[in-house]
Amino acid sequence: MPTKYPVITLCGSTRFKEQFLEAQKRLTLEGNIVISVGLFGHSGDSEVWTEGTKEMLDDMHKRKIDLADEIFVINVGGYIGQSTRSEIEYAKAHGKKVRYLEDVK
Numbered sequence: 417m418p419t420k421y422p423v424i425t426l427c428g429s430t431r432f433k434e435q436f437l438e439a440q441k442r443l444t445l446e447g448n449i450v451i452s453v454g455l456f457g458h459s460g461d462s463e464v465w466t467e468g469t470k471e472m473l474d475d476m477h478k479r480k481i482d483l484a485d486e487i488f489v490i491n492v493g494g495y496i497g498q499s500t501r502s503e504i505e506y507a508k509a510h511g512k513k514v515r516y517l518e519d520v521k
Contacts, residue, residue, distance in 0.1 A: 425451040425480045427503045428490030428517075431458035435490050439517060443488065451480045474499060478506055486513035494518060 424443055426436055433456045440450045455463060455473065463469060481487055487507045489500060496504070507514055 421447055421449045422486065423449045423451065423484045425477075425484035425487045426453065426490060427477070427481075427487050427500050427507075428492075429458060429495060429497050429500060430456040432490045432492045435492055435517065439488060439490060451484060453477065474502075477503060481507050481512060482510065484512060486515060489514065489516045491516050491518050491520070494521060 426439055426443075428436065430436075430453055436452055436456070440452050443450045453473075454476075457465060457470070457473075481503060484507075487503065489496065489504060491500075504514055
C-alpha cells in the first residue's frame with residue numbers, strides 16, 4: 417500500500433457529470449486523492465448561476481488546483497471550454513502535470 421497518495425483535481429465542463437463521477441471513482445481506486453467540482457451547473461445545479469457564484473466557484477477551483485499534484489481533464493469528445501482552458505493554463509503555469517480523459521489532437 418502506498419504511503420503517499422497523489423492528489424488529482426478534476427477539470428472539465430460540468431455537462432459531463434457522469435464522466436466526472438466515473439473518473440473520480442476510477443482514480444480513487446487507483447490510489448489517488450481526488451478533488452472534484454462541488455456543483456454541476458451545466459447538469460442541473462442552478463445555484464451556480466446566482467450572482468457572483470460562478471466567479472467564486474471558478475476561483476475556488478484554481479485553489480483546488482493549487483492543492484493538487486496534477487489535474488485530470490474530462491474532455492469528452494475532445495471538448496474543452498473556455499473555463500477549462502483557463503484551468504489547464506493555470507495548472508501548467510504552476511508546474512502541475514496535466515492528463516486527459518481522451519487524447520488531445
